[in-house]
Amino acid sequence: GAVVSQHPSRVICKSGTSVKIECRSLDFQATTMFWYRQFPKQSLMLMATSNEGSKATYEQGVEKDKFLINHASLTLSTLTVTSAHPEDSSFYICSALGQGRNEQFFGPGTRLTVL
């Protein structure tokens, strides 16, 4: 089956620092990747849609200058949380969609804790 990895799996940082999270499709090319955020005991909420070679599309209420997304290749998308604050602490999950597929494959998630 299709495998999606995320790195790091867990990160703790100080307030004001920037954190980069990588999402990779390991055995298929992902034309589209999605970034979700999940707060404790809540469901996953879409943050942005990332298409290879173009600018990401952000959901309403998600600051594009704070959550920088780069999808430079068909197997890698990165999410950078700039100037992180404690309220950005959350579980970030990416998913990838291959060409011609209608099923998303999810990464294992990244737990971000901002002190």
Added chain:
Amino acid sequence: KQEVTQIPAALSVPEGENLVLNCSFTDSAIYNLQWFRQDPGKGLTSLLLIQSSQREQTSGRLNASLDKSSGRSTLYIAASQPGDSATYLCAVPPSNQAGTALIFGKGTTLSVSS
């Protein structure tokens, strides 16, 4: 705007019981519906994907049904085991299109005791 609701929010059963998890969605024009499992602090594991033209899908002890007209899906788990303890999420695309993000319910947290 598509909304997904899952009932119950939590469920505790003894080992061996058969159980049903419910999912409802407000816009019946969906492309497909997917059930996931999430263990605490972990990512999502896809369990079953039902296309809009299908009525059900089966995988092992799991059976998912889809009734588009009524906006409902059920996940049936037969002979539950302690290893089935997890949160089960239902998700649909926001419209009748492939290749879009998913809208998730809040999940049903299942606890199976031995």
